[in-house]
Amino acid sequence: MKKLLPMLAFTLFAVAASAQHPVLVTAQWLNEHKSDPSLVVLQVSFLKYEYDQAHIPGAQFLWPESLAPNSPYGNYNAPDLKTATGVVRGVGINNNSHVIIYYVRNELPAAARMFLTLEHFGLRGKVSILNGGLDAWKKEGYPTDAAIPVVKKGNVKLTPGSLLVNKEYVLTTLKSDKAKVVDARMQRFYDGEPTGNPRDGHITGAGNIPYTDLMDASNMLKPDGELEKYFQPVASKDQELVAYCFIGQTASVVYLAGRELGYNMKLYDGSMQEWSRLENLPMETTKK
Numbered sequence: 001m002k003k004l005l006p007m008l009a010f011t012l013f014a015v016a017a018s019a020q021h022p023v024l025v026t027a028q029w030l031n032e033h034k035s036d037p038s039l040v041v042l043q044v045s046f047l048k049y050e051y052d053q054a055h056i057p058g059a060q061f062l063w064p065e066s067l068a069p070n071s072p073y074g075n076y077n078a079p080d081l082k083t084a085t086g087v088v089r090g091v092g093i094n095n096n097s098h099v100i101i102y103y104v105r106n107e108l109p110a111a112a113r114m115f116l117t118l119e120h121f122g123l124r125g126k127v128s129i130l131n132g133g134l135d136a137w138k139k140e141g142y143p144t145d146a147a148i149p150v151v152k153k154g155n156v157k158l159t160p161g162s163l164l165v166n167k168e169y170v171l172t173t174l175k176s177d178k179a180k181v182v183d184a185r186m187q188r189f190y191d192g193e194p195t196g197n198p199r200d201g202h203i204t205g206a207g208n209i210p211y212t213d214l215m216d217a218s219n220m221l222k223p224d225g226e227l228e229k230y231f232q233p234v235a236s237k238d239q240e241l242v243a244y245c246f247i248g249q250t251a252s253v254v255y256l257a258g259r260e261l262g263y264n265m266k267l268y269d270g271s272m273q274e275w276s277r278l279e280n281l282p283m284e285t286t287k288k
Helices: 004-017 027-033 049-053 081-090 108-123 133-139 167-174 187-191 224-231 251-261 271-275
Strands: 039-044 060-062 098-103 127-130 179-183 240-244 264-268
Touching: 027 133, 039 108, 081 108, 098 108, 098 133, 108 127, 108 251, 127 133, 167 179, 167 240, 167 264, 167 271, 224 251, 240 251, 240 271, 251 264
Parallel strands: 039 060, 039 098, 098 127, 179 240, 240 264
Antiparallel strands: none
């Protein structure tokens, strides 16, 4: 029996270490766990002004473009592994870290893209989103400050990702019964309302889950039961879902909601910015 105890302790430790953290956390949860030494809290916002003025104590700033750079062939691309490693180690992420991402006002899409990018590089189950972001934190009466935390460089080891996919992957998905392509834009754009892209409409055969319908008036993801009403008509949970939008940002909200519900999610990074420009790629409209 004495020999079994160390083995049992090791097994329990291994199970705890591999535990998947929730996709979404509440402000109350974060306040209760704020002293956890494994926690890394990141504010994601397009500009740094809000962070400089006031942020959740101990939080660091993560600029979206540091992990979603632009290129001559499109906006919001996946960074290379070396660049991504430098960024995430720079904010103190280790292999055992639990990363909490939060956002300001209505900037959930940018935060969701950072959530997706970290999962793409092997941190699936180690990243959570504070649902409602900074507004939810403040609404609960929790404090903010402007102090810049001193952070020790992390040692996380990232791995090459497979969650951000290309146009060839989408073409293959369109031919599969085991996967579904889904347009995350508002229905009017899915139907064919002009957007300024070379071609209007949607990828032929794609379903539609408008990302705006997944959030409530407080810029929070809706409860799971309500989210399911948007996903169930489009795909079943035994199908992979490949989301896209204009540039690969707002579709990240569909990715996030799908992950919360337990769907197997990916994102087409080029989205309509790329697809609409390549005449050989199929598109259709439903606009009357």
